[in-house]
Amino acid sequence: MTSPYFMQSRSVVTRSGGQHAASSLRSKLTNRRRNEEPVSSVAVEEEEEEKIGGSHPKTETLPLSSHSRRKRQLKVEYDQEEGATKVETEQGDPPDWKKHLRYIREMRSSRDAPVDNMGAEKCYDSEAPARVRRFQVLVSLMLSSQTKDQVTAAVMQKLRAHGCTVENVLATDDEALGRLIYPVGFWRTKVKYLKRTSAMLQKEFSGDIPDSVEGLVSLPGVGPKMAHLAMDIAWDQVSGIGVDTHVHRISNRLGWLKKPTKNPEQTRKALEEWLPRELWSEINWLLVGFGQQVCLPVSPLCSVCLNQLSCPSAHMISPTKRPKAGSPRSPNPTASLPIKTEPEHGFADEPERTKKELLPTLVSSTAPRRGIKGKVNH
Template identity: 50%
Template sequence: MSNQNNALSCKLMKFNKVAKPKITSARNELLDIEDLPSVAAAAAPRYFSPVQTRKQRQVNSLPKPNLPAKKGRQEIVSKTTKIAMGSATIIACDIVPKVELLPECKLEVMSEEVEPHKEFKVEIAAVKTEQHQEIPNANWWQHLENIRLMRSQKPAPVDTLGCHQCADINADAKTQRFHKLVALMLSSQTKDETTFEAMKRLKAQTLTPASMQSMPVGVLENLLHPVSFYKNKAKYLKKTSQILVDKYNEDIPDNIPELLKLPGVGPKMAHICMATAWNQITGIGVDTHVHRIANRLAWLSKSTKEPEQTRIQLETWLPRQLWAEVNHLFVGFGQTVCTPLRPNCSECLNRDICPASALAKKSEPKSKTKLTI
């Protein structure tokens, strides 16, 4: 077999097809498979393992090229960092990315100790709020706005002849407060025009608690006439004047409980007196007009028969800042539009949203029809 290989190699060499093989005397000196034909015949059979060619050896002996690193990967340095947060839990991070700082940048390590976290207990004081009932009528605000508009377009007697207009503006503050109280005591079930004229007669006689105390009852009754229940009211004025002289230095009380102790003074008078004389809003002054209109507009959860019942219900839901205004608005509105017997519903802006607007149809006189044959 070796002789055939030698002969083949020699033939190929003649045609310059292959390079001249290197003459090798021993197997251990064999490096390339191309040198195999030149091995002695005795050594050839012992050669079995293949050997790299010269080209393969040249390629494998070259140094490995420096390949660029893959993008998107950062060199990671394994390190443990502990951050102390006072008495808080220590945060451990085992992987910290390697960061190269610019020459002008400096990394400052804060060695200050952080104050431990403190727990604060916030105590919220209980705030007492007024407990309001559900609003009886959802249209109450539209009612109020319409009444304001109607009152601005049509003056009422209460605007110029009301109790707040009965005091002598030239008198001192104490005397003016007494005048307002007397006007309120006379106004019960009496028209404003009648009360205003009676107050003019009283002021002409120097209206003070001392003068009222010394005035004979008969003379006082003549001055009050034609005020409703003028004889009873004359007695109330005499007793009240005596109390003011003895207990209040001719001034009037500045609170509701003491005002209600005066003869002839009721809740409506007391609350209106506090508002007009002392400029303090203590409640809603509910007279016959406020009582009637509040029931007609369904501003109450249930209908009432007494003004004091109406006041209690209104104060449960009506905003306090409206208490003084409601009395003045409703009194004038009741004098001009929402009258007791025949309300002028056709002129009222609330006729479409007023539950009592049907009263106008009932109060209108029925026209008689004549049958002609």
Template identity: 50%
Template sequence: MLRTIIVTHKTSRKFYTSNRITNYAKMSKSATRKKHLTVAYEEEDSKKTKFIPKNWQNVLDNVRQMRNDNDAPVDSMGCEKIADQSADEKTKRFQILIALLLSSQTKDAITFGACEKLKTFGFTPVHLAKANLSEMEDILKPVGFYKTKAKNVQKTSQICVDEYQGDIPGTLDGLLKLPGVGPKMAHICMSVAWNIVSGIGVDIHVHRIANRLQWTSKLTKDPEKTRMELESWLPFELWGEVNLLLVGFGQTICLPKSPKCDVCLNNKLCPSAFKESPKKKK
């Protein structure tokens, strides 16, 4: 029987299988007391075979190499690049959160441009909470669903002022209670703004690529199911890396339409290679 130790601590949950028990045992008693860890044991049915994709390490290494060779929009205009580096830490976190809120169904370049206009206007929770709604809508054009997002930005700004002293929620649950914030945004915000890995941020790129690579036990219909599938087998230490890797890969090589399978280093490993992009004739 395989024994799985589940170690839980406030916002993070880490899984250690039997081959990591030795490392866990070496933790000092003082460290354990300090973190107030709760340890529980679960017995896994040895007859059940855990889903693990074939060659996933090789595929991931190839994606890393392709990402190193190809700059993507997310590398220069992602949420972590939008925050004003001269601002205080609270304001930076707030700007990261708003950038994520605006990014849904919107290209990075458009989100980046809207945030630059917000900086000119006054990119702080106090300024945005007091802004006129029609003025906010004008600033956010042509962000997708800009009218709805304008309302959500104002509501979120007011909540940050009233309940968090100008900061943003520091927990996953707190972020998810904000208007317009879903699991993808919340997990990425926890990672980028707070440097806490709470889960994998799965957007349309990660969702699409995970299914093309068959990194899910079955075809998933929405990003949240894809997230749960990925977290069931991908090592925890890779959760914080995989979003940026796959998003950039999806923007440059594994495109939504006509993916560039002919130049992809995984075209002999990917189950979906050339199915949407036929081989070019020599």
């Protein structure tokens, strides 16, 4: 074996040279000492290391014992691998987050998740006055808690046909409003929230929704996630990261947080400490669709995820084998799998629901940038 990293400390005999090279060198040095002035043992030692070591890495000399040189210890030194590049990251940033984000963008390039076609950005009436559009954005966000996007979109269509305005909601009795928003999750509780919120908007905000996070979270049934998303969609202002159950779950699975978080609000604060502000609006859209298609709450499809080699949670809770084509768990757009809905903002007084969610298709290898999101005009 030939390696420049295995050397003795004093005579520095390389393994490739063997004892023959060492004996030859000692003979030459002995002849030189006869013709030159005596030098110190330290100088001879440094000269020997310089001649034999050449361009090899320098090693620190170890103290010698009075015993034979054969018992001297070797110091192993490793050089950095050729071609290895140092990853430049800010202090405290997750080491692989840029690669994770690039791959998630690639997997989301087809833009065919439920959130892409039925999210809060798609549920308002674009022909309605600006004040009404903003109210409809807030209502769709309130209804979306613990509810699939497909159900929320269908309910918003019924509400818009009925007249989704502050005045109409207040004029509709609780029973009729409940029939309109059924079957969203916790619809009875949301009827009360819609009525109380509409009353506050009419009395304190002139029928419009607040234009600040503080004002929005003061409304009944509106949490930080809804407030930040409403600011982004309705007012075109990025005030923070909208963290729902998908963003909360995936951020923890990818190791994007210094320590695991227990709820979406903790996750939001942890992400905002390091994630660049220009990504705050995009990250919700990316991770929600990614969580709906690939990084599922139960049995995530790690086998089709591009981050499976760098994700610290990959294959820990997914099937051991890739499902066969045509099976209920295969990545087929027509296949369905019962998915347990995770709690989002906490209506803990009612049980969680189990519904069916579409499984993802294999994504394109190209990743076009996300287009400009449809905003609500003032």
